[in-house]
Amino acid sequence: MRRIQMTVDGKPHVADVEPRLLLIHHLRENLGIGGAHSGCDTSSCGACTVLLDGESVKSCTLLTVQADGHEVTTVQGIAENGDYHPMQTAFHEQHGLQCGFCTPGMIMASISLLKENPDPTEDEIREGLEGNMCRCTGYENIVKSVQQAAGQIQGTPAKV
Amino acid sequence: MTQAPERYMGGGLPRKEDPNLLVGKANWTDNIKMLGMLHASMLRSPIAHGKVSNIDVSAAMEQPGVVAVYTGADLADLFPGGVICGAQVDEAQKNPAYPPIVIDEVNHLGDVVAVVVASDRYTAKDALEFIEVDYEELPVVTNMEAALADGAPLVHEDLGTNECFTWAAAAGNVEEVFGEEGSDSGSADVVVKERYIQQRLIPNAIEPRATVAMQEPGHSGFVVYTSTQVPHLAKIVLSLSTGIPENEIRVVAPDVGGGFGSKLNVYREEIISLVLAKKMGVPIKWVEERSENYLATIHGRGQLQDIELAATNDGKILGLRVKLLDDLGAYLQLLTPVIAVSGAGMFPGVYTFGAFSIEVKGVFTNMTPTDAYRGAGRPEAAYAIERAVDALARELDMDPAEVRRKNFYEPFDEPTDTPAGLQYDSMNMQAALDRVIEIADYKGLRAEQKKRRDEGDPVQLGIGFSTYTEICGLGPSQALAGLGLGGAGWEAASVRMLLTGKVEVATGTSPHGQGHETSWSQITADALGVTPDDVVVLHGDTAISPMGRDTYGSRSLAVGGVAVHLAAQKVVEKAKKIAAHMLEAAEGDLEFEGGKFSVAGSPDQNVAIGDVAATAFMGVGLPEGMEPGLNENMVFDPPNFTFPFGAHICVTEVDTETGFTKIRDYFA
Numbered sequence: 036m037r038r039i040q041m042t043v044d045g046k047p048h049v050a051d052v053e054p055r056l057l058l059i060h061h062l063r064e065n066l067g068i069g070g071a072h073s074g075c076d077t078s079s080c081g082a083c084t085v086l087l088d089g090e091s092v093k094s095c096t097l098l099t100v101q102a103d104g105h106e107v108t109t110v111q112g113i114a115e116n117g118d119y120h121p122m123q124t125a126f127h128e129q130h131g132l133q134c135g136f137c138t139p140g141m142i143m144a145s146i147s148l149l150k151e152n153p154d155p156t157e158d159e160i161r162e163g164l165e166g167n168m169c170r171c172t173g174y175e176n177i178v179k180s181v182q183q184a185a186g187q188i189q190g191t192p193a194k195v
Numbered sequence: 196m197t198q199a200p201e202r203y204m205g206g207g208l209p210r211k212e213d214p215n216l217l218v219g220k221a222n223w224t225d226n227i228k229m230l231g232m233l234h235a236s237m238l239r240s241p242i243a244h245g246k247v248s249n250i251d252v253s254a255a256m257e258q259p260g261v262v263a264v265y266t267g268a269d270l271a272d273l274f275p276g277g278v279i280c281g282a283q284v285d286e287a288q289k290n291p292a293y294p295p296i297v298i299d300e301v302n303h304l305g306d307v308v309a310v311v312v313a314s315d316r317y318t319a320k321d322a323l324e325f326i327e328v329d330y331e332e333l334p335v336v337t338n339m340e341a342a343l344a345d346g347a348p349l350v351h352e353d354l355g356t357n358e359c360f361t362w363a364a365a366a367g368n369v370e371e372v373f374g375e376e377g378s379d380s381g382s383a384d385v386v387v388k389e390r391y392i393q394q395r396l397i398p399n400a401i402e403p404r405a406t407v408a409m410q411e412p413g414h415s416g417f418v419v420y421t422s423t424q425v426p427h428l429a430k431i432v433l434s435l436s437t438g439i440p441e442n443e444i445r446v447v448a449p450d451v452g453g454g455f456g457s458k459l460n461v462y463r464e465e466i467i468s469l470v471l472a473k474k475m476g477v478p479i480k481w482v483e484e485r486s487e488n489y490l491a492t493i494h495g496r497g498q499l500q501d502i503e504l505a506a507t508n509d510g511k512i513l514g515l516r517v518k519l520l521d522d523l524g525a526y527l528q529l530l531t532p533v534i535a536v537s538g539a540g541m542f543p544g545v546y547t548f549g550a551f552s553i554e555v556k557g558v559f560t561n562m563t564p565t566d567a568y569r570g571a572g573r574p575e576a577a578y579a580i581e582r583a584v585d586a587l588a589r590e591l592d593m594d595p596a597e598v599r600r601k602n603f604y605e606p607f608d609e610p611t612d613t614p615a616g617l618q619y620d621s622m623n624m625q626a627a628l629d630r631v632i633e634i635a636d637y638k639g640l641r642a643e644q645k646k647r648r649d650e651g652d653p654v655q656l657g658i659g660f661s662t663y664t665e666i667c668g669l670g671p672s673q674a675l676a677g678l679g680l681g682g683a684g685w686e687a688a689s690v691r692m693l694l695t696g697k698v699e700v701a702t703g704t705s706p707h708g709q710g711h712e713t714s715w716s717q718i719t720a721d722a723l724g725v726t727p728d729d730v731v732v733l734h735g736d737t738a739i740s741p742m743g744r745d746t747y748g749s750r751s752l753a754v755g756g757v758a759v760h761l762a763a764q765k766v767v768e769k770a771k772k773i774a775a776h777m778l779e780a781a782e783g784d785l786e787f788e789g790g791k792f793s794v795a796g797s798p799d800q801n802v803a804i805g806d807v808a809a810t811a812f813m814g815v816g817l818p819e820g821m822e823p824g825l826n827e828n829m830v831f832d833p834p835n836f837t838f839p840f841g842a843h844i845c846v847t848e849v850d851t852e853t854g855f856t857k858i859r860d861y862f863a
Contacts, residue, residue, distance in 0.1 A: 053317075064315070069226035070219015072452075074401050075485040082401060111219040123217045127209055134708030135216030136223070136402040136452025170401045170453050171708045 039103040043068070044112025050099075058094040058102050059083045062109065070111040070139045074168075081167030084140035084147075085109045091147035093166070110139035113146070122146050122184045129188075131180035133171035141167050145181045154185060203717040203727055211712045211727070221450040224405035224422045229478035232407070233262055235471060236319035236481070237464065238309040238326050239490060240301035243337070243561040244350070245330040247299050247308060255311060255325035260318035263475060264326065266309045267296035273470035276436040278463050278526065281428075282533035284557075284679040288360040291351040291559070293526040295436075295463035295470075301330070302350055302525035303561050305490025310467055312475065316482065339499055339520040339558040350525055350559040359523055359557035362536050366614050367550035372505045372514035383505035383513045387586045393498035393575050395522065398568045400707075402452020403488050408468040409478035416443030417472060421465050424454040426705055426735055427743035432461040432529065433469055444469075448735035451707035456567035457492050458707065459747040460529045464491070495568020497522030498535060498575050504583040505550070510591050510598045514550030515614070517542050517579070521557045524564035530680075531566050532557050537666075537678055538572020540615035544580040545624050545664050545840060546602040551614035567747060570665065577663045585660070596637065599662050600628060610835065617666065619838045624662055627842040635844040635862040657847040657856075664840035669748030672832050685832040686750065687742035688758035690719060690766050692825035694812040696805025698723060698730045700762075703743020704755035705735045711751060715759050722763030724790025724804055742830060753837050762829035770807045770825055776818045777802050777810060 036051040043066060052061060062068040062085070071094060074082030078093040085094045086108040094107075113120040122142050125131065132138040141164065148155065148163040155163060160181045161174070169177060182188050215221045252264040271294065278293040296307050309326055313319035334348035341347055342357040350357055374380030404422050411418040417439060423429055426446040434441040451458065464481050471479040483492070499520040505513045521535035535555045543551055584602075588595040604611060606623035613619055631637075637658075644656040669675065672682035687703040700719050704711055711734060716727035733739045746755075767787060774792035775782040778800055785792045793801035807825070810816055814823035846860040 055317075060317075063225075068219070069221070069223065072223070072402070073225070074403065074452075077485060080401060080485075109219065110217075114218055119217065127213045127217055130210065132213065132216055133710070134401070134451065134453040135212070135221055138216050139219050142217070168401060170399060170455065 037100050037103075039100055041102050041104065042106040044107070044109055052099045054098065054100055056099045058085070058097040058099045058107070061099040062094060062107070068109050068111055071109050072136055072139060074136065079168070080137070081144060082137050082140040084143045084167060086143055086147060089147070089150065091144045108143070110142055113142075120146070122180070125180040125183035126177075129176050129180040129183055131172065131176045137167060137169045141169065141177060145184065148181065149185055154187070155181070157182070203720045206717075208713055208717060208727060210710050211716060212710055216450070223402060223450050223452065224407055224420050225482050227407045227420055227449070227480070229407065229409060232478040232480055233312050233314065233475070234316045234319045234480050235468060236311050236313070236316065236323055237307045237467075237487070238311070238323045238328070239487070240297075240304060240306040240308055242301060242330055242332055243304050243335045244333040244348070245301050246333065247297060247301060247328060248331055249329040250309060251327040252309060254327070255322040258318070258322045258325060260314040261311060261322045262314070263312040264309060264322065265296070267294050267298045270296060270467070270470055270474070271298065273474060274436050274466050275438055278466065279432045279435050279461065279529065280527035280531060281432070281529050281681070282531070282679050284360050284362050284532050284536045288532055288557075289354045289356070290527060291354060295466045303563055305487065305563060306525070307463055307467070307491075310471070312471060312479065335561045337560050337562055339522050339560060342558050342560050343520075343556070350561055357559045359527070359559055360532060361554060361556045362539075363552070363554040364539065364616070365552035366616060367514065369514055369516060369550040369552045372550040373503060373516055381505060384508040385587070385590055386503055386505045387583060387590050389502045389583050389586050391500040391502065391579055391582060393496040393500060393578065395494045395497040395562070395565065396568065397489055398455045398457035398492065398495050399488070400453035400455055400457055403483035403485060404458065404462065404464065404492060405480070405482040406465045406468040407478060407480045408465070408472040410472060410476065411445060416445065417469060418445045418447060419465065419469055420447045420449055422451050422458060423448050423461075424451065424458040424705055424707055424747055425461070425745040426737055427703060427745050428529070429461045429465065430737045433466060436461075436466045437470055437473075439469070439473070445736070445738045447737070448705050448707070451705075451735075454707045455569050456495060456571055456747065459567045460493055462492070490563060493528050493566035493568070494524065494563050495565060496575060497524075497565045500575070500579045502579050502583045504587050506587055506591070508591065510587065510593050510601050512546050512548040512587070512602045514548060515543060515580070515583075517553040519553070519555045521555055522560055522562065522565055523557050524560060524562045526564045528564045528566045531564055533678055533680060534565065534567060534572045535575070536572070538576045540613070540617045541573050541576035541664075541666055542580055543614045544577060545604065545622065545662050546580070546584070546599075547604045548602065548614060571748070573665050577661065577665065581661050581663065595660050596628065596632060599660065600625065603628075618835060619664065620835060622664065622838070622840050624840060624842065627840060628662055631842040631844050631862050635846070635860070637844065640846060653850060653852045655849050655851055657849055659845040659847065661843045662841075664838045665749070666836045667749035667839055668753030668833055668837035669750040670836055671834060674836065683744060684754070685830050686744050686755040686758045687740065687828065687830045688755065688762040689740065689826070689828045690759065690762040692723065692766055692770070692804070692808040692811075694809055696725070696729070696808055698725060699733060700730060700759055701733045701740040702755055702759060703740045703745065704751040705743070705745045706751070707746065709746065709751060711755075714752065714756065718756055718759050719763050722760055722767060724788070754831060754833050757833070758829045758831035761831055762827050765827035765829060766825050767804075769827065770804050770811070772818055772821065773807050773811055774802050777807065777816065
C-alpha cells in the first residue's frame, strides 16, 4: 500500500492504495464518484477523462499513485453553486448527448480543449476530441456544444 | 411566463434526461453498491473449439479474498434452461445446448469455463490466473461455406451438421423470369449476379454490460439490475433459464449507456449473476471489460449475400432471387436465427415487380454468436438491393436515378402489397428522389464527375444513391408470431393523474439514450392539456410497468408512444364524464381544450382537469357507480408495421493514386 494525498473536486483527501490501483477505480470505488465512467479500459474511448491539474487525462490508464500530490477534477466538481458549468449548459442546449455515458469525459476533454485553444475551428474541435468516442450522436451536436461554450454561436453565453 | 405552445409534440424541448447525465449523477448499473456485495469474474476460453478435459480450481480457491469458484458442473442444476433462444424460424431449426458455463466443450473464443466470486473485481480477476484448465483442441470452422462443405468440422457434434435451418419464401413466377437454377433460360433480357459480404461487426455500446443480482431486500424474490434494452424480456427469460418463478424476479434497467441491439439480449452473465446471488445469498456484481465485450457480447451482421436481379433491356425489374448465408456463430442467443429472416421481406425495397424468392441458411461457426445490431437484418437488405440496382444500371448503361424511378411504386397512401408479402403503409418515392436530386444539384455533380473523368483528374468523384424503406414499429403480435417469435408485439402504458394534478406515466419501453422521458412527456402534455414539466415518466423496471415489451426494432414511439397517447385519451374520456357531472352539463356539450373542460357556448362554465383529478381521487361527487381515480392503462397492439422511406445521395472523392476516400457531401 502507498499513502497518497490528492485534491478531488476541491476536497483534499488522504488514502492508502495498492500501487496498481487505477485512478478511475479509486475515484469510483473509494470516493464514490459515479460520474467518472470506465468504457474501454484502454484509454481509447475517453469516457473516463478527468482533469489533472487542469489538463485532461484518461483515468483508466493512470495509476492512482501517479496522481499523488495533484489536483483532480471530475464532472461532479465543475458546477458552481448548483449552476451548470457553461460547457454543461452548452451540451444541454445543443443536444450534445443521448445516452450520456460518454458525456462526462466529453465535457472534461472539451473544457481542457478550450483552455488550450479558446477559439478553435470546427476541425480543431474534432481533432481535439479525437480521443473521446460517442456512439449515439454522430458528433455534430457535440461540436456545436463546444462552439457554443467557446462563444462562437450567436446569442449564447460567454466563453468558458 | 411564456405562452404554452399549441402543441408540444414536434416542438424542440430541452431534454428532461440531461440534468443527471450532465453532472455525473446518473444511475449506471456499475454505480450500484450493496452491503455484502461480491464481484464475479468469468474465466473465458482462450481457444475457439475444444474439449475441456479437466478444471482444477483449488489454487484459485486459496487466494485471499476469493469466496467461491464454480464450474459449469457445479451450477448446472441452477440454470436448467441454459441460455434461451426466443426464436424458432421453422420446425427443423436445430437448437444446440447453450449452458451459461460450459460443461465439457468450448465452442468460441470467450466461452465461459468457470466463474470466480471475490471481494472486489481486482481480486476476482487475479484469481482467474490460478484456475488450471486442460483443453483438447478440436478443429475450428469460421467460414460459412467451409462450414457447410462435406466433412467440415462440426461446431456441435451432436447436431450432425453446421446447418441450423434453411428458411425460404417465394412469390410470383421466379423460374419463368430467371430460368432454371444455373441456366440463363429465363424470360428476362438481363440478369445481374452479385455477391456481397456483410462483414461481422462489434456493436460496441459505450457502456459495457453490467449486472447486479440479489435477493430483493425485504422480499422473498430476486431483483436483477442490468444494463439492458429489455428488462421485461429479461424477466421472462431469466425465469425460463433458472426455473425461478416469473413472479419472483424483478428486473431493473437503470440508466443504460447505449445498446444498438447488443443489449436486446439476455446473456449468460446475467443468468450466472442471478444464480450466484441465489446460491450464495449475497448481492453479486459483474461488470464487463471491453475485451470481454468484443468476445462475449453479440456481434452484428455476418451475411454472405448472393443476389440476382432480372430486368428488361429498358431497366424494368422483373424479379429478384436472393440466397443468404447467415453466420450465427457458435450458439443461438435470444434472436440469433430470426435476424436474417426478419430482414428477408425487405430485399425488394422500394421497387415493385412480380417475382421474388429468398432462401436463408443459418450456419454455425466457432465464433461469437451474432444477433440484433442497428436495424438487424433490414439495413443488410437495403444494402443488397441498392447495390444490385446500381449494378443493373451499370449493366444497362443507364442513370441509376432513372432505373430507380422506373421501378418505384406509384405514390400511395393505402396499404399496398409487396412481392415479399408485406403491406407497405404509404410511399412517395418520386417526391423523395426529386427532392434529393434538387438539393444535391445532381446534374451539376454528374457534370463535375464527367469533367474529372475526361481530364484524368487523379481525384475522381463517386455519386451513390440509396432509395429505401425500412420496416419499423415492431410489431403486430400476429406478424411476430409468423416470424417464429411467438407474438407479443404490443406495448403498454399507464397514465395516472394524481391528486395534485401532476401526472405519472409508466411505460413498457426501456430507453437507453432515445429520450423517452422527454417525448412521452410531450405526448402526455398535449393529450391532457398540462405541461411536460407536470409529467414524470417511469420506465425500465418490471415492478413499475408490469406490462412491457421494451425498446428495439424502431418500435418505441410507433408502438409505445401510441400506447401512452391512447392511455391519456382514456384519462380524458373518464375526466370528461366527471367534469360533466361537476358542471351539471351533458357530456356531449363539453369541450376540452388547454386542460379545461367547458360547456360549449358558455366558456365561463368550466373546470380544469387538475380539479377533476382531485375530485376523482377523493371519490366524492362522482357520477353514480364510477370508480375513483384517474388512472388508465392501455395495451396497444399495432395493426401493421410502419414503413418510413427516403432518398439519400452520398458524394465521395476517391484519390485514384493513393486510394484515399473522403465523403465530401451527404444529402437526404
